[in-house]
Amino acid sequence: EPEVTQTPSHQVTQMGQEVILRCVPISNHLYFYWYRQILGQKVEFLVSFYNNEISEKSEIFDDQFSVERPDGSNFTLKIRSTKLEDSAMYFCASRTSGTDTQYFGPGTRLTVL
Amino acid sequence: AQTVTQSQPEMSVQEAETVTLSCTYDTSENNYYLFWYKQPPSRQMILVIRQEAYKQQNATENRFSVNFQKAAKSFSLKISDSQLGDTAMYFCAFMTNFGNEKLTFGTGTRLTIIP
Numbered sequence: 341e342p343e344v345t346q347t348p349s350h351q352v353t354q355m356g357q358e359v360i361l362r363c364v365p366i367s368n369h370l371y372f373y374w375y376r377q378i379l380g381q382k383v384e385f386l387v388s389f390y391n392n393e394i395s396e397k398s399e400i401f402d403d404q405f406s407v408e409r410p411d412g413s414n415f416t417l418k419i420r421s422t423k424l425e426d427s428a429m430y431f432c433a434s435r436t437s438g439t440d441t442q443y444f445g446p447g448t449r450l451t452v453l
Numbered sequence: 454a455q456t457v458t459q460s461q462p463e464m465s466v467q468e469a470e471t472v473t474l475s476c477t478y479d480t481s482e483n484n485y486y487l488f489w490y491k492q493p494p495s496r497q498m499i500l501v502i503r504q505e506a507y508k509q510q511n512a513t514e515n516r517f518s519v520n521f522q523k524a525a526k527s528f529s530l531k532i533s534d535s536q537l538g539d540t541a542m543y544f545c546a547f548m549t550n551f552g553n554e555k556l557t558f559g560t561g562t563r564l565t566i567i568p
Contacts, residue, residue, distance in 0.1 A: 371554065373554070373555070373556075375556070377496075381560070382544070382558045382559060382560045382561060383498070383544060383546075383556075383558040384558070385555040385556060385557070388554050388555060395554065396554065396555060398555070429496055431498060433498075435554075440486045440503070440505075440548060441488070441500060441503055442554075442556060443500070444490075444497065444498035444499070444500075445497075446495070446496070446497040447496055447497065447498075449496075
């Protein structure tokens, strides 16, 4: 069964550094999402992406964040200058057209020191 | 803005018993979708069950079923014949119609199945 995959599973970085989190959505899916979950808290929406542009973004998704679909398979989340409070689990999700169900990847644990 | 409330931070139940997790939500929309996601210790988010608000019939997936009360804005999850593998965090989530795609999650219920 097709799955959403994410790399790396764990990323450790220094405050102020740039990080890129990578996702490979399910191949026939057209809608892509990033969510984050700070340890012990609920999952929060960051951004949705369709047809090579952002559909919606939350207040969390400020100028430090960007998303890109650099090729036909990858979907990336970039944090330009990481802060301590960016430490969280980041989930990628995707869905196909005509359905409402989003399928999640296994997540990337980001630790900012 | 939509909100999702899960009032039970933790629950535990003996293996093979039935457990019900509660979820309430607040919205002014008439058409929307509700989901239960499971997050085991591996922290992957796994879809358990979904419900379309315009359908009166409660969704069922094997041992998992929901009690959807639209007027009360309630969406509880019942797990029958609970198994050790059901131990996980369970998140209730809400989404309006296709034009507004983001999922809004509750704070979760940590469910422990006791052998």
